[in-house]
Amino acid sequence: MIQIDGSYGEGGGQILRTALALSSLLQKPVEINNIRARRSKAGLRPQHLAAVRSLYLITEAQLLGDRMESPYLQFVPTTLDGGEYIFDIAEERKSAGSITLLFQAIFLPLAFAQIPTKVTLRGGTHVAWSPPFHYLKEVFLPALSLMGYRGSLELHRWGWYPQGLGEAILQVEPISKLGPISWMERGKLKGIKGISAASNLPEHVAQRQAQQAKERLKHLKVPVKIDIMSPESLDQGSFIFLMPELEKGIAGFSALGERGKRAEKVADEAVDQLLYYLDTGAAIDEHLADQLILPMAVAQGHSSFFTCRISQHLLTTIWVVKHFLPVEFKIEGSEGEPGKVHCSPGT
Numbered sequence: 001m002i003q004i005d006g007s008y009g010e011g012g013g014q015i016l017r018t019a020l021a022l023s024s025l026l027q028k029p030v031e032i033n034n035i036r037a038r039r040s041k042a043g044l045r046p047q048h049l050a051a052v053r054s055l056y057l058i059t060e061a062q063l064l065g066d067r068m069e070s071p072y073l074q075f076v077p078t079t080l081d082g083g084e085y086i087f088d089i090a091e092e093r094k095s096a097g098s099i100t101l102l103f104q105a106i107f108l109p110l111a112f113a114q115i116p117t118k119v120t121l122r123g124g125t126h127v128a129w130s131p132p133f134h135y136l137k138e139v140f141l142p143a144l145s146l147m148g149y150r151g152s153l154e155l156h157r158w159g160w161y162p163q164g165l166g167e168a169i170l171q172v173e174p175i176s177k178l179g180p181i182s183w184m185e186r187g188k189l190k191g192i193k194g195i196s197a198a199s200n201l202p203e204h205v206a207q208r209q210a211q212q213a214k215e216r217l218k219h220l221k222v223p224v225k226i227d228i229m230s231p232e233s234l235d236q237g238s239f240i241f242l243m244p245e246l247e248k249g250i251a252g253f254s255a256l257g258e259r260g261k262r263a264e265k266v267a268d269e270a271v272d273q274l275l276y277y278l279d280t281g282a283a284i285d286e287h288l289a290d291q292l293i294l295p296m297a298v299a300q301g302h303s304s305f306f307t308c309r310i311s312q313h314l315l316t317t318i319w320v321v322k323h324f325l326p327v328e329f330k331i332e333g334s335e336g337e338p339g340k341v342h343c344s345p346g347t
Contacts, residue, residue, distance in 0.1 A: 001029045002323050006071070009316030011038030013048050017105040018294060018317050020051060020075060022324040024059045024109040025298065029076040036071075043069035047097025047123065050089040051105035057085060058109060068092065082113030082174065089123030089164065096164030098130035099123040103153075103170060108294055110172040111149055117172045125159040125166035126197075126239050131287060132254050133158075133168060134195065134241045139252040140291055143284075147178045147295055158199060160237030180301035181292065183283040184340070187247025191222045192274070196267075197229040198238040198257070205263050206230065209240045212267035217274075238263065240270050244278070251277055251285035251308075280338040282308035289341065290314035296343040297321045303343045310339040 004019045013036055023030040036042050044052065044067070052066050052073065059077035066073060087106075089097035099121040110117045125133040131140070137153045144151065150173035159166020196210035210226040217224050226242075238257030255269035277285055284292075289307035293314060296303040307314075310333050318329050326346025333339020 001031050001074075004030060004032045004320065004323060005034055006032050007034035007037035008319060010312045012036055013101065014104075014290075014313060014317060015320055016048055016073070017051055017101065018320040019323075020055050021105050021108050021294060022321065023075055024055050024061075024077050024080060025112060026324060027059075027077050027080070028324060029074070032073045032075075034071055035073060041069075043071045044073070045069075045097065046093050046095035047089050047101055049092050050087055050097065050123070051102050054085070054087045054102060054106055055109065058106065058113075080109060080113050082110060082115040082117035082172070084118045086120040087122070096124035096127050096159060096161045098127050099125060099159070099166065099168055100131045100133060100136050103136060104291065107151065107170070107172070108298070111151065111175050113172075113174055116174060117170075119170040119172075121168045121170060122164075123159060123166060124161060124164040125155060125157075125168060126237060126256065127159070127161045127164070128256060132239065132241065135252045135254060135287070138241075138243055139250055139285075139288055143181070143250055143288060143292065144295060147181050147299055148175055149178065149295070150175055158197075158231040158233040158237070160199060160233055160235040163234050165234055178295055178299040180299045180303040181296065181305070182303065183249065183305040185306070186249030186281065186283045189220065189222055189244055189246060189278065191245040192217055192220070192224045192242060193245060194226045194240065194242040195229055196226050196240045197231055199231050199233040200236040201238060203230070205238050205257070208263035209238065209267045212264040213240060213242060213271050216268065216271040238266060240267055242270050242274050244274065249283035251288065253277070253285065277308045280308040282306050282338050284308075286311050286314070290317050293317045293321060293343075297325050297327045300345070304340065306338070306340045308338050310335050310337060310341075314341070
């Protein structure tokens with residue numbers, strides 16, 4: 001049984017999700033201790049328990065430690081089944097836990113199931129400390145498709161903090177392998193597109209977010225198109241998402257509103273991330289970098305990318321992957337700075 005120390009590196013939920021995804025895909029049992037030990041509320045929280053229970057159903061696993069706040073989990077998969085599923089993060093306890101983090105645990109194993117899969121995901125779609133739905137749909141899934149992944153995401157209902165209750169549909173077609181990826185050049189910036197959204201708030205909130213972003217980006221001298229949206233939801237919330245249109249690279253940047261936070265500041269947070277990325281000359285953003293580690297590790301062939309920041313998240317994910325697979329990673333650059341990552345299959 002593979003042993004994983006959940007307190008390693010950034011010590012967060014990504015260790016759990018990565019370990020469970022690889023355990024399910026490779027059908028290797030895993031034991032995880034000190035789960036989320038570096039977080040203020042350690043152990044399994046609703047969104048983490050939802051990932052455990054989801055993969056339990058997909059793999060008909062044997063489980064120990066699958067309870068709220070548990071610092072320990074033993075997961076022994078026995079199969080890998082596609083089909084139709086409904087996974088609700090609030091099933092165990094009322095929560096706006098992120099469905100996009102749940103997606104990170106299940107997206108890869110389901111691609112290697114024998115039959116197509118349709119998953120209804122319920123929870124938070126645009127919440128703090130997780131990629132928003134639009135990042136997965138517009139950045140991550142298009143990147144995966146270049147490796148041969150066959151999946152789609154559709155948003156049925158937005159879910160903000162604190163209630164969540166959003167809903168998205170994930171559909172995955174079976175594949176037999178993933179191909180390598182190379183993202184070392186960004187190419188020319190052709191334009192910037194995005195959305196500015198606000199639910200149950202005055203109309204001017206989304207408009208001000210968009211206007212501030214456009215004003216900040218004027219000096220780039222490229223077309224900037226930001227669509228205004230007023231999605232229905234149970235809670236109040238605002239959000240902006242900016243995506244540079246590039247010849248070769250791919251990236252996305254977002255920010256969330258909160259009580260007392262001006263719309264202009266929300267826009268500034270996303271714009272600052274975008275401008276930093278453009279200044280580095282990198283091909284992909286830092287969040288795509290750490291999310292690509294898992295599919296790169298199981299792909300057939302050498303993969304590489306140039307990212308705007310080597311994050312501790314990325315380094316921790318590599319550490320987990322190497323417990324399961326004999327892959328070789330080479331990193332050019334230091335943590336917190338732009339860098340290049342190469343991944344080669346081991347012998």
